[in-house]
Structure formats: C-alpha cells, structure tokens
Amino acid sequence: MRADQLSEHIPHMTTFKKYGRVKRVIGLMIESQGPESSIGDVCFIHVPSSRGGVSIMKAEVVGFRDEIVVLMPYTNIREISIGCLVEGSGKPLEIKVGPALIGKVLDSMGEPIDGTSLPKGLITTWTEQDPPNPLTRPPIHEKLEVGVKAIDGMLTVGNGQRVGIFAGSGVGKSTLLGMIARNTKADLNVIALIGERGREVREFIERDLGPEGLKRSIVVAATSDQPALMRIKGAFTATAIAEYFRDRGLNVMLMMDSVTRVAMAQREIGLAVGEPPATRGYTPSVFAILPKLLERTGTNEHGSITAFYTVLVDGDDMNEPIADAVRGILDGHIVLDRTLANKGQYPAINVLKSVSRLMNHISDDNHVKAAEKLRNLYYTYNKSEDLINIGAYKRGTSKEIDEAIQYEPLITEYLKQGYLDKIHMDESVDQIITLANGSTSK
Numbered sequence: 001m002r003a004d005q006l007s008e009h010i011p012h013m014t015t016f017k018k019y020g021r022v023k024r025v026i027g028l029m030i031e032s033q034g035p036e037s038s039i040g041d042v043c044f045i046h047v048p049s050s051r052g053g054v055s056i057m058k059a060e061v062v063g064f065r066d067e068i069v070v071l072m073p074y075t076n077i078r079e080i081s082i083g084c085l086v087e088g089s090g091k092p093l094e095i096k097v098g099p100a101l102i103g104k105v106l107d108s109m110g111e112p113i114d115g116t117s118l119p120k121g122l123i124t125t126w127t128e129q130d131p132p133n134p135l136t137r138p139p140i141h142e143k144l145e146v147g148v149k150a151i152d153g154m155l156t157v158g159n160g161q162r163v164g165i166f167a168g169s170g171v172g173k174s175t176l177l178g179m180i181a182r183n184t185k186a187d188l189n190v191i192a193l194i195g196e197r198g199r200e201v202r203e204f205i206e207r208d209l210g211p212e213g214l215k216r217s218i219v220v221a222a223t224s225d226q227p228a229l230m231r232i233k234g235a236f237t238a239t240a241i242a243e244y245f246r247d248r249g250l251n252v253m254l255m256m257d258s259v260t261r262v263a264m265a266q267r268e269i270g271l272a273v274g275e276p277p278a279t280r281g282y283t284p285s286v287f288a289i290l291p292k293l294l295e296r297t298g299t300n301e302h303g304s305i306t307a308f309y310t311v312l313v314d315g316d317d318m319n320e321p322i323a324d325a326v327r328g329i330l331d332g333h334i335v336l337d338r339t340l341a342n343k344g345q346y347p348a349i350n351v352l353k354s355v356s357r358l359m360n361h362i363s364d365d366n367h368v369k370a371a372e373k374l375r376n377l378y379y380t381y382n383k384s385e386d387l388i389n390i391g392a393y394k395r396g397t398s399k400e401i402d403e404a405i406q407y408e409p410l411i412t413e414y415l416k417q418g419y420l421d422k423i424h425m426d427e428s429v430d431q432i433i434t435l436a437n438g439s440t441s442k
Contacts, residue, residue, distance in 0.1 A: 015111045020069060023106045028227065028272050030059060030071040030080060035088035037061045040128065042093050043071055046085040055079070058109075059086075060093065061227060072269060074109065084190040095237055096122035097244040100187065105205060108234035112239035113221060125244060127236040131295040140300050143362050144251070144306050145425040147183020150349045150415045152428040154333060154371050155356040156363050159251055160304035162297050163356070164259075164326050167348075168226055168316040168335035174200065175419065176193075176336070176347045177255045178208025181217060183422045186253035188308060189217035195231050195261025224261075224339045228268040232289075235262045239296050246303040254305050260312040261403055262383070263290065263322045279321040287325055294329045318353075328430065332356040345416055352379055367429050370436035378411050380404040396406035410435060 020034030022045065037043060038061065044062045045057040059071040059081070069087070095110030100119035107113050120174065140158035157163060167173045191209070193201055201221045205214060210246070218241055222234030235256060242254040257261075264285045268285030278284055297307040309330065313323050316338055327333050337350035360368055381404035387393040388405065395402055414431060417423065 015133055018088070022080060022082055022084040022086060024082075025077060025080060027121040028072055028077070028268070029062075030073065030077065031065070032069045032086045033067070034072055035086060037069060037088045037090070039063070040092045042089045042091060043069075043089040044089065045071075045073070045080060045089065046078045048081070048084070050079070052082060060365045062229075062414050063271060065274075071229060071437050072272070073392045074230055074233070075227065080147040093127045093233060094124050095127055095240060097125050097241050098122035100380065101241070103217070105201075106213070106237070107222065108222045108226070108230045108237055110220075110237055123244075125240055127233060127240045129240065129243065131292070132298070133298040136301050140299060140304075140358055142236065143425065145183075145185040146346060147179045147185075147422050149417050149423050149428045150347060150351065151180075151257045151334065151424045152423075153414070153432040154351045154375065155305065155332065155349075155354055156197065156278065156367070157332070157356060157360040158358040158362045160299035160306055161332060161356070161358050162294060162307040162309070162330045164330045164333040165308055165310045165336065166313055166323055166327075166333055167310070168313055168338055171310075171336040171338050171341050172346060173310045174204055174208055174257060174335060176349075177257055177310065178204065178210075178213065179347070179417075179419065180308065181209055181215070181219060181253070181255060182213040183357060184253050187216075187250040188368060189213065189253045190238050190242040190245075190255070191217055191219045192235055193219065193221045193223075193232050194256060194258060195222065195224045195265065196257065198225065216388075228265040230263055231265040232269070235259070235293060239293065242305045242307075243296065243421055243425065246300060246305050250302045252305045256307070256309045258310040258312045259290070259294070259326060260310075260322050262293065282321055286322075290322075290325055291329055294326070331358055344413060346419070347415075347417060349415065351375060351415065352382065366433055370433045374407070374414075374432065376412050381408040381442055384396070407435075 018035045020032040022030055023033050024031040041061045043059050043061060045059055047055050047057050049055045057073055057075060059073040061069055062072045063070040096118055098121055100121060105113045142158045142159040144157050144159040146152060146157060151157060165173055201223060205219060220234050220238040222231045225327035242252045245252045266286045266289050267282050270285045275285055297305040311323050312324050314320055333356055335350045335353040336348045340350060341348035380400050384393060384401050414435060
C-alpha cells in the first residue's frame, strides 16, 4: 500500500491505548475507573507479582455504576490491589475449537486441564452466539438411538431434540449421562460438567464415560470451587464447541450436568451486581440467560445438536423455579424418581412423569400404541398399588387392574438395564411391541 493511500486512514486510527485503574474491590466485584468497554468484554488486570514482575489476570465487564466499570474475574482476586492497571480488549471471550480437541478435557476457557498445550490447527470462535433463526431450523424427523431401553422404547428422542433430566441429588443423573455417552449413535459427544465436585470429574471420565466414551467426546469441566463466572462460561464454551461441529454437518450430542448450577452461578453474579432477588432468591437475569443458552442447541441447516440437560431439583420438588423454567423451554423431560432408586430400579426413570414431545411424530404407529398401552397399564397399577399391597383388592373385580397386576413385573423388568449393558434401539422397540401384543413371558 502506498503512502498516499495510508494517509487517508491515519486520522481514523487510535494512536494511544486507554487504561483504567482499580478503585475498589467488594466481595467478588472489582470496580475500575475506565477503560472504555462494553458488557461482556474481557479486560486484562495487570497485577504486581510478589516475586517481582507483573502477572495478567482476566476479568469480564458485568455492569456499570455511574462512571465506574464493574468487573468480575475469571480467577481468584487474592493479589489485586488499589491502582492496578486495567486494559480493555474490546472483545468478548474467545476460545479455540477444532477436531483435534476430541478426547480432551478442557476448562471453561477452552484450555486443557492436564496442563498440556492446545493442538495446532484450531480456529477461534466466540463463546456467546445467537441461536439459529427459527425459520432455518429443519423439523425433526429422525430418531436418535441413545442405548437406554427406557428412553428408546418409552421416551424416544429425535435427532436434534433438547431434553431435560430432572432429579434430586444421588438418584443417578451422572450414571445415566455416562450410559448415553457410551451407547449413543451420535457422531460426537460434548459433555459439560458445571459446578461438579472435583472428585467427581475424574470419576465420571474414568468410570462413567470410560475410554470408549472419551475417545469420541470433548469434556468441559468447571468445578464448584471456581468463580461463578467460570461456571457460567463452562456452559457457554461447551455449547460453542458443539455449535462448531454442528455447523460442519455432524450430529452432536451435548450433555450438561447441571443447568441448575449455571443458574446458581448467574444468581451469584446478579446479586453481586445489585439485581433484586425475585423468585426464591433467583434474580431476573437468571430467567433471561436460560433461554439464551438452551435455544442455541437443536437443529440448523447444517447439522444437529441433541442436548440432555440435567436439572438438580432441591428436595425432589419438581415445581421449583429453575425446573419450571427449563421444562417450559425444552422439548421433553425425563424424571428420575428417588422411590424407584430406593427399590433398586436403575435407571430410575419414572415413565409416568416423563414425556418426549416428539415421540408421536418420529416413531411409527405400532411403537407409539405399544408404549401408550404399557404406560396406561403401569398407571393403572400405580393408582391401585396401595389397595393391592394391603390385600383389599380381590382379583376379578376389575379386568383392567387384573391385567395391570399381570403386566407390572414385566414392564418393570423391561425398564431395568445394567450399567454396562448396550441395547440397540431396534431390540428395545421389538421388545416393547411384543410385550404390548400380549406376550407376558419373561
């Protein structure tokens, strides 16, 4: 480029860089006088190191108060002091993605947890993106095999469907996710472990996922000890990775455990910024961030993301605010029942409280009718179970109840599945149709 051509651009170029200074630190929040920035921008705080030199700490702009920029750090704030320089990047958080990440365990920033460096040949993408245009989303017509009989047979999932797994603590959510990750027919798994106990991350990778599952998975982990912002970014990073592979025509399985902890992290940030607590202490921004996150998955014109989101229900209350909000956004919900788990039925899926909103559209008539019949028989037995157990019901009084008593052990047996058992969808569907057509032999 010639000098006369360059001269046109010189008046519009920034000739100096503006910095801000840390003025105050309150709890998790850092208040800075400048720099010029926008909500969501990443800033670099220059922190004098105790060993000499300067270390760089990343923080994100989460709000403004008068002329003050409110920041929240991605790491701890131990060494930050008054007067630290704050440098604005002018960009939101970016991560590197590519096929070379398959088989790796990453943190919320997209960096390998084991301390190794990122592979070569990755491209940069933003963690926060807009959901696909509703009119560009192809309707879901194909079934997706997940390898769990109770889901494939009674709650069939479509390729690109978003499903919530609702359960209290210790009922088997992580175990069920591990079964799906190992057995699914999806091209790739992206697994987000948000707010998990540090002990459970390695256990999930080695025991639940196993080497077979890990070699076709990317795991993003943000443990409970990390700052609230890191836990939120973990969910957005995992979603961005899944979107990258979807845009390249793959059928991706995204599993997030759990979306409740994302909501809790957003509540922490909202309260720290000064938002009013609304429903059970959850701030309004929590209910704004959930659809933004959950609507990014599903189908687009290139590929699909089939998503399983676990929802931790406190005290097994299925009507708590986050469970209610998530249930209204997703395309189905699977409820894990503590009573069934206590009886030794695993996976502890309560098929009467669970629903797949797409099953009737993607399964053939024989399969749908068979599932409806078994669900009806199961409901009839559950309704009369107390009478049957105390001996108040006499056989022959009701034809429906007699049939339900006959079928109940067979349906329960069908719903049970060993932790390492892999059962193909065709086999699951054949079993349910045979059972519904009157074969009551085990």
